[in-house]
Amino acid sequence: NAGVTQTPKFRVLKTGQSMTLLCAQDMNHEYMYWYRQDPGMGLRLIHYSVGEGTTAKGEVPDGYNVSRLKKQNFLLGLESAAPSQTSVYFCASSRTSFSYNEQFFGPGTRLTVL
Amino acid sequence: GENVEQHPSTLSVQEGDSAVIKCTYSDSASNYFPWYKQELGKRPQLIIDIRSNVGEKKDQRIAVTLNKTAKHFSLHITETQPEDSAVYFCAASIRSGGGADGLTFGKGTHLIIQP
Secondary structure, eight states: OEEEEEOEEEEETTTOOOEEEEEESSOOEEEEEEEEEETTEEEEEEEEESSTOOOOOOOOOTTTTOSSSSTEEEEEESSHHHHGGGGEEEEEEEOOOOOSOEEEEOOEEEEEEO | OOOOEESSSSEEEETTTTEEEEEEEEEETTTTEEEEEEEESSSOOEEEEEETTSSSEEEETEEEEEEETTTTTEEEEEOOOOOOOOEEEEEEEOOOTOOOEEEEEEEEEEEEEEH
């Protein structure tokens, strides 16, 4: 099992450009999450999904959109990138609600917006 | 929403000594408290977790204690080793109407093990 994978690993964007980050998991997990990690800030929840076709906002959703068209994939989109979105993005998944099951994290995507 | 405070931000201990990291949370509805270890450039990995119906949990050199009344929980690492050097994050569950609780993380503790 590959677990949770993320593509790309690194990306540099110019302000105003758009991009999509892909998260894939092969553990048949129901729940998936997107977090961002900034220096000294820990990880903050952006959006999450409780299953195929469903998404919901987390703590810091502004400027991001997500889609979960397939159970194994969770996409994070930036429509018009801003320097404030420079961060490391982590995807995670869990079998059901994390309250009862461990969240497994992907390796991260380092995004720089110039 | 949930707020998690973590202290200290940096902790330096001699190899073989114990390390204690403390966290407090604000939402009394939180019922799950995991601890993650993150090495430089790597992903966070779960090292231990505790649910609100338990006061203490131990796994070899690592233990976590939870005081629900005071809304604080702590990570204890005994007999520290060089490979324990990393950033440690505490987290608490977010209760949401959707039923898929996210996690609110503390800002992290950089644990340094001195040889």
